[in-house]
Amino acid sequence: MSETDAGRLASLVSRARSRAARPDADADRIRRLLAEEGDQIKANTRHFNAERYDRIDEIGAERHERYRTRAREIKADAIERLPELIDRVRESVADNGGTVYIADDAADAREYVAEVSEGADAERVVKSKSMTTEEIDLNEGLEARGLDIWETDLGEFVIQVAEESPSHIVGPSLHKSREEITDLFEAQFDPEESLDSAQALTEFAREYLGERIEAADVGITGANFVLADSGSIALVTNEGNARKCASVPDTHVAVAGVEKIIPSIEELHPFAELIARSATGQAIPQYLSLLSPPVDTPAVDFDSPDEPGFGGSDAERDFHLVLVDNGRTEMREDDDLRETLYCIRCGACANSCANFQSVGGHAFGGETYTGGIATGWEAGVEGLDAAAEFNDLCTGCSRCVNACPVKIDIPWINTVVRDRINRGKDPGLEDVLVDGLVPDAEEPGTPLRKRFFGNFETVAKVGSATAPVSNTIASLTPVRRALDAGLGIDVRRELPAFQRETLVEWAEGRATVDDPERRVVLYPDVYTNYVQPERGKAAVRTLEALGCAVTVPDVGGSGRAPLSQGMIATARDKAERLAADLGDHLDAGRDVVVVEPSALAMVRREYEKLLPAATYERLDDASYEVFEYVYGLLENGAAPDALTAGDGDGVAYHSHCQQRTLGLESHTVAVLEELGYDVLTSDVECCGMAGSFGYKSEYYELSVDVGESLADQFEDTDRTVVASGTSCTDQIEALLATEARHPIRLVAP
Amino acid sequence: MSTSPVREFRRSLRRVDATSSVVEPAGFDAALADALEEPAVGAPLPFADLSLSDHPVALDPSPRELRAARTGVTGSRLGIADLGTVAVESRGGGDELTALFPERHVVVLRASDVRPDLESAFAWLAEEFDAGRDSLVFETGPSATGDMGALVQGVHGPEAIHVLVVDDE
Numbered sequence: 009m010s011e012t013d014a015g016r017l018a019s020l021v022s023r024a025r026s027r028a029a030r031p032d033a034d035a036d037r038i039r040r041l042l043a044e045e046g047d048q049i050k051a052n053t054r055h056f057n058a059e060r061y062d063r064i065d066e067i068g069a070e071r072h073e074r075y076r077t078r079a080r081e082i083k084a085d086a087i088e089r090l091p092e093l094i095d096r097v098r099e100s101v102a103d104n105g106g107t108v109y110i111a112d113d114a115a116d117a118r119e120y121v122a123e124v125s126e127g128a129d130a131e132r133v134v135k136s137k138s139m140t141t142e143e144i145d146l147n148e149g150l151e152a153r154g155l156d157i158w159e160t161d162l163g164e165f166v167i168q169v170a171e172e173s174p175s176h177i178v179g180p181s182l183h184k185s186r187e188e189i190t191d192l193f194e195a196q197f198d199p200e201e202s203l204d205s206a207q208a209l210t211e212f213a214r215e216y217l218g219e220r221i222e223a224a225d226v227g228i229t230g231a232n233f234v235l236a237d238s239g240s241i242a243l244v245t246n247e248g249n250a251r252k253c254a255s256v257p258d259t260h261v262a263v264a265g266v267e268k269i270i271p272s273i274e275e276l277h278p279f280a281e282l283i284a285r286s287a288t289g290q291a292i293p294q295y296l297s298l299l300s301p302p303v304d305t306p307a308v309d310f311d312s313p314d315e316p317g318f319g320g321s322d323a324e325r326d327f328h329l330v331l332v333d334n335g336r337t338e339m340r341e342d343d344d345l346r347e348t349l350y351c352i353r354c355g356a357c358a359n360s361c362a363n364f365q366s367v368g369g370h371a372f373g374g375e376t377y378t379g380g381i382a383t384g385w386e387a388g389v390e391g392l393d394a395a396a397e398f399n400d401l402c403t404g405c406s407r408c409v410n411a412c413p414v415k416i417d418i419p420w421i422n423t424v425v426r427d428r429i430n431r432g433k434d435p436g437l438e439d440v441l442v443d444g445l446v447p448d449a450e451e452p453g454t455p456l457r458k459r460f461f462g463n464f465e466t467v468a469k470v471g472s473a474t475a476p477v478s479n480t481i482a483s484l485t486p487v488r489r490a491l492d493a494g495l496g497i498d499v500r501r502e503l504p505a506f507q508r509e510t511l512v513e514w515a516e517g518r519a520t521v522d523d524p525e526r527r528v529v530l531y532p533d534v535y536t537n538y539v540q541p542e543r544g545k546a547a548v549r550t551l552e553a554l555g556c557a558v559t560v561p562d563v564g565g566s567g568r569a570p571l572s573q574g575m576i577a578t579a580r581d582k583a584e585r586l587a588a589d590l591g592d593h594l595d596a597g598r599d600v601v602v603v604e605p606s607a608l609a610m611v612r613r614e615y616e617k618l619l620p621a622a623t624y625e626r627l628d629d630a631s632y633e634v635f636e637y638v639y640g641l642l643e644n645g646a647a648p649d650a651l652t653a654g655d656g657d658g659v660a661y662h663s664h665c666q667q668r669t670l671g672l673e674s675h676t677v678a679v680l681e682e683l684g685y686d687v688l689t690s691d692v693e694c695c696g697m698a699g700s701f702g703y704k705s706e707y708y709e710l711s712v713d714v715g716e717s718l719a720d721q722f723e724d725t726d727r728t729v730v731a732s733g734t735s736c737t738d739q740i741e742a743l744l745a746t747e748a749r750h751p752i753r754l755v756a757p
Numbered sequence: 758m759s760t761s762p763v764r765e766f767r768r769s770l771r772r773v774d775a776t777s778s779v780v781e782p783a784g785f786d787a788a789l790a791d792a793l794e795e796p797a798v799g800a801p802l803p804f805a806d807l808s809l810s811d812h813p814v815a816l817d818p819s820p821r822e823l824r825a826a827r828t829g830v831t832g833s834r835l836g837i838a839d840l841g842t843v844a845v846e847s848r849g850g851g852d853e854l855t856a857l858f859p860e861r862h863v864v865v866l867r868a869s870d871v872r873p874d875l876e877s878a879f880a881w882l883a884e885e886f887d888a889g890r891d892s893l894v895f896e897t898g899p900s901a902t903g904d905m906g907a908l909v910q911g912v913h914g915p916e917a918i919h920v921l922v923v924d925d926e
């Protein structure tokens with residue numbers, strides 16, 4: 009390491025330390041939640057997640073995809089036409105004999121519901137599950153006005169009794185074990201018989217809440233969908249409580265965000281297909297209720313127990329639909345947050361998230377909302393501070409993208425919000441982040457640590473130029489301590505070792521295939537170039553053996569590192585440069601082959617957001633993951649015998665999260681199998697390392713917890729372990745103490 | 758794949774833990790008598806040729822009867838074959854309450870009203886909405902919860918469902 013480089017590092021570290029960026033509190037909180045709630049959350053979310061995959065398999069991926077496409081179109085159109093649909097709902101509900109109230113914010117909504125309740129001389133209110141009422145703190149608001157309010161969804165009831173907040177959008181109490189609920193209920197209610205089974209607890213709750221429903225004056229529900237044309241609401245439940253709350257008392261108040269409106273019954277169909285399948289892996293919920301209140305069902309008057317006709321109540325039914333804005337109009341006008349309003353709150357983004365599976369919504373959530381999309385909701389409804397509490401838990405692994413029934417680009421929303429948090433400024437202000445390690449050029453507010461990871465390419469360049477000395481220095485205890493204290497890089501992690509000779513240097517002036525079948529640019533992503541050039545060389549040899557002329561150009565990073573830190577301007581800058589550099593190669597008829605999946609995903613997914621459409625499409629069309637490309641070559645007649653065959657050798661393969669989102673896991677498996685390897689694949693969503701994430705001190709234990717699920721799958725295997733991503737191989741090596749390589753190194757000649 | 762809709766419907770009902778039987782119209786009364794556990798409440802059936810009046814089923818029950826009933830009988834004009842779903846409509850006779858309070862829900866449904874899937878059910882639904890019948894519940898299997906640490910059937914709704922399919926074809 010040169011003197012200037014060392015000086016830079018020292019200055020970097022001391023500046024960072026002076027900012028006292030070390031989030032010990034986060035680490036403690038995560039450790040506690042891993043221990044207290046992790047097992048329960050893991051079992052429940054993984055169950056939902058696995059069921060989701062099964063139910064989608066049953067109806068076929070294609071059909072599911074059709075519904076997703078349609079659902080997204082409907083939501084996009086409905087949000088676009090929202091003001092008009094709101095007007096339509098006002099009319100149709102009024103025609104039915106009900107009232108619509110648009111609440112500007114939480115206080116406004118609370119006040120209205122309280123007034124309606126008081127107008128009905130209510131003492132007791134029963135509720136079915138509604139996240140929107142959690143958002144507006146409705147229970148607290150009504151209690152403050154002296155009302156007795158009960159949650160009738162059993163999960164919400166548990167939370168109400170425990171005085172906790174929901175840990176999941178769909179299963180508010182899924183962090184609690186049966187034993188914990190037994191203890192809680194026995195302490196609270198002192199029942200005559202022990203409540204030591206799920207059955208006993210359920211029976212108790214049914215009786216207890218049944219009495220409260222019978223004596224209720226007002227029933228409050230949410231609404232999963234509001235149908236503008238008919239003034240109907242759709243409710244999804246499994247317990248049957250929503251219908252009871254809506255039909256037993258004669259006053260029904262439904263509270264929903266304004267974004268829940270869709271035009272008519274016709275548009276409900278794809279959502280009816282999607283919602284339960286995505287949420288809990290059910291083909292349809294037990295109860296899909298469509299109500300166009302006031303309904304014809306007679307209200308029940310339990311005060312006249314012997315009167316026929318359900319007590320003979322002659323009270324008119326009264327219905328109020330409270331549509332809550334609370335920041336949604338602004339979200340609608342925000343190009344990056346708008347998609348959040350398409351969310352149907354199925355929780356699939358939480359269930360498919362490896363970090364969420366470990367730590368749950370009490371860490372991975374804000375004031376109200378939990379899981380991947382919570383960042384969008386919290387940023388829009390509560391503000392950036394609420395989102396900042398947990399935004400960094402999204403690693404951008406993108407597994408939620410395919411899970412989301414309305415195809416929201418959830419990682420992008422997380423990235424945008426991260427960028428805004430970094431800037432600490434209002435959205436919309438133009439700022440330019442300067443590329444480089446120079447602290448002086450730093451954007452005000454952007455944490456230095458993010459800049460450090462975001463500029464990993466520069467770190468790698470310096471590290472490689474000075475390797476192996478840089479590696480030695482970096483591994484010295486005082487340096488590691490300084491990195492930990494200053495940048496929060498956990499001492500328990502082994503740092504990447506930079507190679508003195510980069511892939512680009514190795515390839516320079518090298519002869520390749522004459523008269524090739526195809527011409528290829530092997531993209532030297534930062535990891536392949538500086539840290540793992542061997543896998544790059546293996547890729548070059550493989551492609552050449554299959555008849556390709558291969559060039560390894562000296563081009564820059566994809567922008568993945570800055571993007572993952574929420575440094576969008578820097579990422580865009582990198583994307584533009586790379587697109588320009590690769591453009592010349594595309595002009596020359598070359599295909600772009602990428603080894604590192606996170607770099608490929610950048611080009612194929614995120615560049616859509618960062619580059620002009622035509623530039624993005626051209627690059628997207630021309631770029632391939634290395635095994636995807638090899639697969640294509642073999643399909644088109646290239647002879648596989650030039651590669652290293654498997655002869656039945658066992659291989660344990662972990663694909664990369666972002667590679668799987670692109671649908672590219674199967675190509676590696678197919679090629680390995682064609683070459684005679686016996687392949688076992690992992691089925692965890694992510695390795696838990698996720699670029700810089702696993703290096704950060706406060707997340708180290710979470711990262712290891714996630715990684716252990718992967719390690720468990722490969723633990724007792726005598727197969728050769730291979731993985732596509734650098735992060736994945738690092739994580740596997742750390743946890744299994746076995747070598748993990750990129751699969752291209754197996755098959756290369 | 759040409760199984761009759763009713764056969765598929767019954768298979769789906771089994772999958773969602775509901776039972777079913779099929780009867781000729783002439784056998785309806787006997788079959789219903791078999792399916793009832795007393796005391797029972799009911800909502801008038803929406804079919805001209807089928808009635809609950811010869812059965813020990815309280816129509817327009819008092820709240821006490823509703824609470825005490827072990828069986829609730831309603832008629833449904835929709836079955837969904839591949840899901841095992843039935844419709845419970847909001848009517849003045851209190852179908853919703855009848856289907857929800859007692860621990861056992863007996864559904865009377867005509868074979869000709871079984872539609873293949875959710876898509877065809879929504880086509881039917883659109884016509885119903887046009888005709889102003891726009892409040893109903895799609896009910897699929899007994900009410901259930903996983904919130905108490907394991908799956909339990911019978912929460913705020915019934916824990917058993919029996920569908921009596923009247924073969925009118």
Ligand code: SF4
Nearest residue numbers: 351352354355357412
């Ligand atoms: S963002 Fe998508 S996956 Fe997540 S809760 Fe909303 S609809 Fe479901």
